[in-house]
Amino acid sequence: LLASGSDDSEIRLWELHRYRAKTGLAGRIRPDPIDGPAAGVTTVATQHDGSSVLALAFSPNGLLLASGDKTGTVTLRQAESLEPLASFQAHSVETRSLVFGPESRILYSGGGGGPSSIRIWDVAHNELLARLLQDETTWSLGLTPDGKTLVSGREDSTVHLWNVSEPSHPALIHSLYGYRMSLTTLAWSPCGRWLATGDVHGDILVWDVSNEQPMQRYEMKCEDGPVYAVAFSPDGNLLASTSGAAAQHSVRVWDPGSGTRQAAVSLDMVQLSVAFAHGGRTLLSSGRDGTVHFWAIGSLDLQPMPQQIHVEPGLFYSTCNRAGTLMVTHGGGKPVEVWGIVATTSEPPTLLHTLPGHRATWCAAIDADANLLAYAGPAHAIALWNLAAPGKADLLHTLKGHTNQITSVAFSPDGSQLVSCSFDRSVRLWDVETGRHLALLGNHPQFALGVVFSPDGSRVASIGKEGLLCIWNTHTGEQEHVLKAPLPYEGMNITGVTGISEAQRVALKVLGAMEK
Known part of the structure; x- marks a missing residue:
């Protein structure tokens, strides 16, 4: 099954076994279009308040589908019927990202509207376990396969790595800072x-x-x-x-x-x-x-x-x-x-x-x-x-x-x-x-x-x-x-510079360096 959500406030489930991929130009895989009367939509659920669906996540055991919307609400549904099981206010403004832990008991949510834009939930008991302090809106979350490290991406291009081996006591491991001109x-x-x-x-x-x-x-x-x-x-x-x-x-x-x-x-x-x-x-x-x-x-x-x-x-x-x-x-x-x-x-x-x-x-x-x-x-x-x-x-x-x-x-x-x-x-x-x-x-x-x-x-x-x-x-x-405003390496000449990788060379040029 594939779950999709959109601004029309609908959550749809699709049967993917009906579709085959075929090779397009330059060796790329181009999927067959999914439309028309045989589109294969198995189930449709509509948000009761008409709010946009911004995030979806299946639990690893396949029993639950979590959805996050523009109001900050997270709804837990039965995965195949989309029957709502529980809902709670995860964030004050919007829920942008969701990811389940490997045992399907822990849910991580990312959003905006407050200083704690990442929250950790025990969905078995509908209980908030922890808040992670971040001022910027969290746009994306990812979890390592062992469930011990959470990766978060913020609106300001910062990536954080968190130790969540004990979900109720998370700890920041490292921060990676991108660059944006905003x-x-x-x-x-x-x-x-x-x-x-x-x-x-x-x-x-x-x-x-x-x-x-x-x-x-x-x-x-x-x-x-x-x-x-x-x-x-x-x-x-x-x-x-x-x-x-x-x-x-x-x-x-x-x-x-x-x-x-x-x-x-x-x-x-x-x-x-x-x-x-x-x-x-x-x-x-x-x-x-x-x-x-x-x-x-x-x-x-x-x-x-x-x-x-x-x-x-x-x-x-x-x-x-x-x-x-x-x-x-x-x-x-x-x-x-x-x-x-x-x-x-x-x-x-x-x-x-x-x-x-x-x-x-x-x-x-x-x-x-x-x-x-x-x-x-x-x-x-x-x-x-x-x-x-x-x-x-x-x-x-x-x-x-x-x-x-x-x-x-x-x-x-x-x-x-x-x-x-x-x-x-x-x-x-x-x-x-x-x-x-x-x-x-x-x-x-x-x-x-x-x-x-x-x-x-x-x-x-x-x-x-x-x-x-x-x-x-x-x-x-x-x-x-x-x-x-000038970029951080504006005007730096890196022509003939050795000892840097190709990725570093590209990054320097993106940030203003020049190469003749």
């Missing part, structure tokens, strides 16, 4: 000269985009892990960042003109967002602990302030308007909430609005005048709200055009336009007053992950998973520049 965040300075980006390797690059040919000026290194967020202060004299991995995370403040660090604080929980308030005197950060932290910016460190906001832990984000007078919090299954930040640094924020609708909001933005709010949820649409009336929030438009998860939204400086990007790779421009789609600025080769307007509104910058920083002209819709 940019994670960006910010444009108020003066318009500097454009800052952060990446998965902990590097912050500051680009000078004031000339016809932009150039990289400074590189700041966050040693503790990937950069999650960057933000400029209102006067542009400071650049804040959040970064980290595992149990080590930091909020830092830099001088963008020199690339030197000004202040920092360490935390044990990832901080996914950072913003300035109180005219740049206060820094806000928020993350998976469900807390918005307020920090007083000192000469060497960041001092915690008393006015914190606490909600339930989860993927939690916050953002402010340019003046730092209004804040929106969202994500982690929580409603979108709008807070007023009072002028004095001693009083806590005031909850102004709790907006109906999405509880899985990935991104949000407030315009400069704090009159407009845009956020995007799981329905591939953007909700645009009017916050101008005291104590009242009105839905203005629902903007539709993207075909996958929207990852970032940003208002133009005058609030007349909105830019958005998505996992569908596109960067789109919208008219705020009418809700009309103005232009498709372009597409990234891979997922588009972030967008921002220039201070004069004439340009938009976007970043993608492939590591490109693109600058678009909002008047003509044309792409002005495509910037990319």
